[in-house]
Amino acid sequence: KKSVTVAGPKPVPVLGNVLMYVGQNPYDIIDFVSNLKNKYGNLFRVWIGNRLALFCTNVKYNEIVLSSQKLLRKSELYKFLVPWLGDGLLLSTGQKWFAKRKILTPAFHFKILDQFIEVFHKQSTVLVERLRPEATGTLVNIYPYVTLAALDIICETAMGTSINAQTDTESEYVKAITELSLVLTGRFVKVWQRVDFLFNLSADRKRQDKIIRVLHAFTTKIIQSRRQELMARAAEGNPGEDEENADIGTKRRMAFLDVLLQATIDGRPLTDKEIQEEVDTFMFEGHDTTTIAISFTLLLLARHPEVQERVHQELVDILGNDPRAPVSHRNLQDMKYLEMVIKESLRLYPPVPIIARRFTENVDLGGKIVPEGSNFNIGIMHMHRDPSVFPDPERFDPERFAPDRTMELTSPYAYVPFSAGPRNCIGQKFAMLELKSTVSKVIRHFKLTSAGPEPKLTMQLTLKPKDGLFIGFVPRV
Numbered sequence: 082k083k084s085v086t087v088a089g090p091k092p093v094p095v096l097g098n099v100l101m102y103v104g105q106n107p108y109d110i111i112d113f114v115s116n117l118k119n120k121y122g123n124l125f126r127v128w129i130g131n132r133l134a135l136f137c138t139n140v141k142y143n144e145i146v147l148s149s150q151k152l153l154r155k156s157e158l159y160k161f162l163v164p165w166l167g168d169g170l171l172l173s174t175g176q177k178w179f180a181k182r183k184i185l186t187p188a189f190h191f192k193i194l195d196q197f198i199e200v201f202h203k204q205s206t207v208l209v210e211r212l213r214p215e216a217t218g219t220l221v222n223i224y225p226y227v228t229l230a231a232l233d234i235i236c237e238t239a240m241g242t243s244i245n246a247q248t249d250t251e252s253e254y255v256k257a258i259t260e261l262s263l264v265l266t267g268r269f270v271k272v273w274q275r276v277d278f279l280f281n282l283s284a285d286r287k288r289q290d291k292i293i294r295v296l297h298a299f300t301t302k303i304i305q306s307r308r309q310e311l312m313a314r315a316a317e318g319n320p321g322e323d324e325e326n327a328d329i330g331t332k333r334r335m336a337f338l339d340v341l342l343q344a345t346i347d348g349r350p351l352t353d354k355e356i357q358e359e360v361d362t363f364m365f366e367g368h369d370t371t372t373i374a375i376s377f378t379l380l381l382l383a384r385h386p387e388v389q390e391r392v393h394q395e396l397v398d399i400l401g402n403d404p405r406a407p408v409s410h411r412n413l414q415d416m417k418y419l420e421m422v423i424k425e426s427l428r429l430y431p432p433v434p435i436i437a438r439r440f441t442e443n444v445d446l447g448g449k450i451v452p453e454g455s456n457f458n459i460g461i462m463h464m465h466r467d468p469s470v471f472p473d474p475e476r477f478d479p480e481r482f483a484p485d486r487t488m489e490l491t492s493p494y495a496y497v498p499f500s501a502g503p504r505n506c507i508g509q510k511f512a513m514l515e516l517k518s519t520v521s522k523v524i525r526h527f528k529l530t531s532a533g534p535e536p537k538l539t540m541q542l543t544l545k546p547k548d549g550l551f552i553g554f555v556p557r558v
């Protein structure tokens with residue numbers, strides 16, 4: 082073993098620190114990291130066999146890694162997603178990643194996002210209608226409601242297709258997504274399933290294959306019909322207006338999918354498989370994260386009535402008293418206080434609490450040479466709650482993001498809910514618009530009157546409230 086002078090628990094020969102993990106409940110992974118951090122500081126290591134894994138909450142070191150143009154390979158933490166997402170933007174690396182990042186960036190242009198405002202509005206209206214019968218002030222688990230709304234939003238914007246997850250809860254695609262997240266999560270809980278060889282022997286592997294076939298069949302069908310439509314339209318010389326296609330409910334809005342269909346890499350169009358990987362990647366990255374962010378923001382607003390009232394007042398100032406009045410892109414941009422609240426919510430509850438790279442070369446972290454092949458984990462959530470980085474870190478205080486001292490400007494590598502550098506979140510503007518749209522809609526219709534206990538936080542690729550997320554609310558009249 083190469084020696085590295087980074088503190089960490091004492092390893093034993095061959096196994097390293099693997100024994101520490103035995104009997105460790107994966108639900109406690111966040112506490113597990115906290116305990117090691119308290120003991121060994123903001124950069125510590127564990128040995129998994131002869132492979133070095135570092136956990137870092139040091140802002141300077143994270144900056145070195147995140148801003149690098151070379152350290153772009155993801156760690157093994159991501160392998161569970163490969164059968165579903167393949168070589169899509171989140172998981173790919175090297176030239177392949179670079180080429181795709183380049184063609185996908187224009188898909189998040191202001192003008193494209195502008196067309197999605199209507200989708201956000203429509204789907205958050207459905208969300209509010211689904212919540213209305215529950216608005217009695219008693220505690221309700223809002224998580225499943227928000228999940229379906231976020232799924233509807235990402236389907237319609239990424240693929241240009243309505244799946245009506247919120248109204249048609251029998252949808253095969255929605256069921257498959259829900260089931261797949263159970264299998265993926267299961268691999269955290271049943272520790273032995275983290276070993277591919279053992280997982281491949283299990284019934285869950287068969288179940289996963291079956292679900293992924295359903296998901297891929299769905300995306301393949303959408304892609305093919307969208308491709309045909311596009312060709313037919315080009316043949317007619319008709320750029321296409323906002324017309325319904327009754328068959329599959331597609332609209333002639335420019336979806337991410339259309340950008341992909343029209344894109345070329347080195348002069349050739351993308352293959353169906355390449356397009357499918359991106360669509361699946363967006364489906365995953367684009368609904369799970371936003372669900373978490375919306376839910377925790379609502380929880381924080383329920384806990385802090387004075388902040389909630391200020392948010393509500395801002396909304397009345399911008400939009401008037403009728404909660405049904407539609408919201409424009411401009412209106413969303415004007416919601417400055419709500420934006421501060423959302424940013425503070427993403428600090429306390431970053432939907433992606435840990436990200437990780439696999440070092441493809443030796444890396445110098447302030448004189449400590451970390452060998453190629455090491456896994457480098459960036460503890461976003463632990464850094465966001467480190468008192469030396471954020472004073473009084475457990476306190477919910479949107480003023481941290483007041484325009485004159487916003488954290489993103491003063492510490493761009495300390496506050497990183499969307500990561501930073503070349504592999505940051507491509508969807509962050511989209512996400513902020515969706516969050517503002519949904520949260521503002523709920524707050525205009527309902528007064529959040531009570532909050533359940535602090536949920537048990539678990540790390541299952543993303544941050545999950547273990548037993549749901551409870552708030553009580555009543556109509557605002």
Ligand code: HEM
Pocket residue numbers: 155170171172182362363366367368370371374431432433436437497498499500503504505506507508509511512
């Ligand atoms: C609050 C919501 C969101 C949060 C907190 C979030 C967070 C992140 C983070 C931390 C990363 C870096 C992951 C890594 O290093 O492994 C990332 C990457 C990514 N995100 Fe997001 N995300 C959000 C919403 C979205 C949405 C709505 C989309 C799509 C519409 C999206 C698409 C992606 C993609 C494709 C990547 C990979 C980018 C690349 O590697 O080039 N995200 N996101």
